[in-house]
Amino acid sequence: MVKGGGISQQTRGDRAFDWINYALLAIVLLIVLYPLVFVLSASISNPQAVNSGQMWLLPKDITFLGYEKVFQNNEILTGYLNTIMYTILGTSINLVMTILAAYPLSRRDLVGRNVVMALFVVTMFFSGGLIPSYLLVKNLGMLNTVWALIIPGAVSFWNIIIMRTFFQQSIPNEIQEAAAIDGTTDFQLLLKIILPLSMPILAVMTLFYSVGHWNSYFNALIYLTDQNKFPLQLVLRSILVQNTMSEMAGSSTSMTDQVLLTQTIKYSVIVVANLPVLMLYPFLQKYFTKGVMIGAIKG
Amino acid sequence: MGALSATEIRQLNKRSVWKSFLKNWRLYVMLAPVIVYLLVFHYWPMYGIQLAFKDFFATKGITGSPWVGFKHFQRFFDSYYFWRLLKNTLGIGLYELVVGFPVPIMLALMINEVRHNFYKRFIQTVTYMPHFLSTVVLAGMIMIFLDPNTGIVSLFIKLLGGTPQSFLTEPAWFKTVFVLSGVWQQMGWSSIIYLAALSGIDPQLHEAARVDGASRLQRIWHINIPGIMPTIVILLILKAGSILGVGFEKVFLLQNDLNLQSSDVISTFVYRSGIQQAQYSFAIAVDLFNSVINLILLVTVNFIARKAGGSSLW
Incomplete structure (x- = not known):
């Protein structure tokens, strides 16, 4: 052990502080992790063991029946495919719109940019509300179409502000000026110089927007009526919240078996629905702090 | 010239x-x-x-369409729902503010004291995770866990010798379930902003305090907390301004006929009367009432914060 650094000169009180701090954080971790681990374990355990409390942490009598039923269910599969499509389409539009707005607004020589920013900020504190937006979507003929899920949320002004700040702070002005002298147009500048230097913020934006699309159910709830267009979250709602899936368990089994199987299906479907997001995010974690921090400073 | x-x-x-x-x-x-x-x-x-x-x-x-003045507002204020909605919306908002607001601050202060970078990152990764669960999944998990017969919470309560409650059909429990599940989901994510503020505190302050013999707790109290105070105040103003802005999504999913008495809030009422019953003008009036109150609250709290000499939004 190296002696003599600042750290080894801790007082007894400081060491006690460390222990208490670690103990409290361990409790926090336990509280956060336990429900997640429980769902994962329950999804591959015998439902009898889960319901009676024998399975309380690690899987017991491993079975994959829940997952089998989930993957045999057409509603879930359709919902899954719909959600993938909405997420890809929606996120692409979000990103293009965000970049296209953030870049001009990051240019200090753009006349009128403060007016645009002011218009953005107003919408953060005051909005037309649910019904006028609904009537608008209805009048535009977008009810029961994909566009109702994508166009009304085509861009987040908050994210534009974050990206604009990133452009201003992280990309040296000299590069832009030099390129301008060389006769590069704004669009080429954005595409060839700015964006390649902005990968961290693009990663954060992609994550924020795609998770938003993946997890949203509200727009689908009010705008869609056609079941074939339902995203995964609406299918999940009928399974998890409304409990309408007895037919999924199969009719050949007895009543109790159906109830038990229903439980397992619920756990499995939670895992299936969240896995893509939970697997994606730790890889992007190192960028968040930056994204949130820029937002915090400017907000 | x-x-x-x-x-x-x-x-x-x-x-x-x-x-x-x-x-x-x-x-x-x-x-x-x-x-x-x-x-x-x-x-x-x-x-x-x-x-x-x-x-x-x-x-x-x-x-x-013809003007009718304050007819729809009048109808809302006179209706049986008015006080119930106001009470529930305000109740949930205040409960969230009192319980939900301090937790991320404490968590950030605690994470900030972790010296090992590996542990620090691990704790952050884990506590941010629930933020990425969808509202539907969260509501589903709440329902499974709180089931009075088979839910894990009820099983634990039984194990400890208590009687499990029907948390989701008992109006008295609704707000607690709503707020605590929110804390569980968002405490990590909300702490990021405070961690960012903490990382901006000048290390020399800590160095000087250490030389003067200040303990860890004293340094947190006299350096870290004042250091992030501007951030805390700004977020508090924003939070106070949205106290009547209880979001639709989670309330709606956890709502049922039995707990409606304490779970019906303005946003779910607007959805019911506007989207489901197509009383557009009435629903807009209710929504407008809500936004105006929110705006007034925001401006007032901001004004108080500015007068108190701290930071403010404008």
Whole structure:
């Protein structure tokens, strides 16, 4: 052990502080992790063991029946495919719109940019509300179409502000000026110089927007009526919240078996629905702090 | 050279504005889609708010529908629901503020004291995770865990010798379930902003305090907390301004006929009367009442914060 650094000169009180701090954080971790681990374990355990409390942490009598039923269910599969499509389409539009707005607004020589920013900020504190937006979507003929899920949320002004700040702070002005002298147009500048230097913020934006699309159910709830267009979250709602899936368990089994199987299906479907997001995010974690921090400073 | 007259300056300015517009026209083209989106999907709905003072007829459109003054507001204030909605919305909002607001601050202060980078990152990764669960999944998990017969919470309660409650059908429990599940989901994510603020505190302050013999707790109290106070105040103002803005999504999913008495909030009422029952004008009036109160709260709290000499939004 190296002696003599600042750290080894801790007082007894400081060491006690460390222990208490670690103990409290361990409790926090336990509280956060336990429900997640429980769902994962329950999804591959015998439902009898889960319901009676024998399975309380690690899987017991491993079975994959829940997952089998989930993957045999057409509603879930359709919902899954719909959600993938909405997420890809929606996120692409979000990103293009965000970049296209953030870049001009990051240019200090753009006349009128403060007016645009002011218009953005107003919408953060005051909005037309649910019904006028609904009537608008209805009048535009977008009810029961994909566009109702994508166009009304085509861009987040908050994210534009974050990206604009990133452009201003992280990309040296000299590069832009030099390129301008060389006769590069704004669009080429954005595409060839700015964006390649902005990968961290693009990663954060992609994550924020795609998770938003993946997890949203509200727009689908009010705008869609056609079941074939339902995203995964609406299918999940009928399974998890409304409990309408007895037919999924199969009719050949007895009543109790159906109830038990229903439980397992619920756990499995939670895992299936969240896995893509939970697997994606730790890889992007190192960028968040930056994204949130820029937002915090400017907000 | 003589001084330029005011008109000349104005003309010059006009010309230079026009010139810079010509020079940067490509930038305005890039900005155009977002401007169109902004006007159509954010400002046009604001124009629709006038329907709160009108009787909406689809055939006559927003502008053509006849004015009725405060009829819809009157109906809302007189209705049996008014006080119940106000009580629930305010109750949940305040509960969230009191319980939910301090937790991320404490968590950030604690994480900030972890010296090992590996543990620090691990704790962050884990505590951010629930933020990425969808509201539907969270509601589903709450329902499974709180099931009075088979839920894990009920099993634990039984193990400890208690009687499991029917948390989701008992109105008295609704707000607690709602707020605590929210804390579980968002405490990690909300702590990021405080961690960012903490990382901006000058290390020399800590160095100097250590030389003077300050303990860890004293340094947190006298350096870290004052250091992030501006951030805390700003977030508190924003939070206070949205105290009546209890979001629709989670309440709606956890709501059922049995707990409606304590779970019905303004946003779910607007959904029911507007989208489901198509009473557009009435629903807009209710929503407008809500936004106006929120705005007043925000301005008031901001004013108080500024007068108190701290930070403020404007």
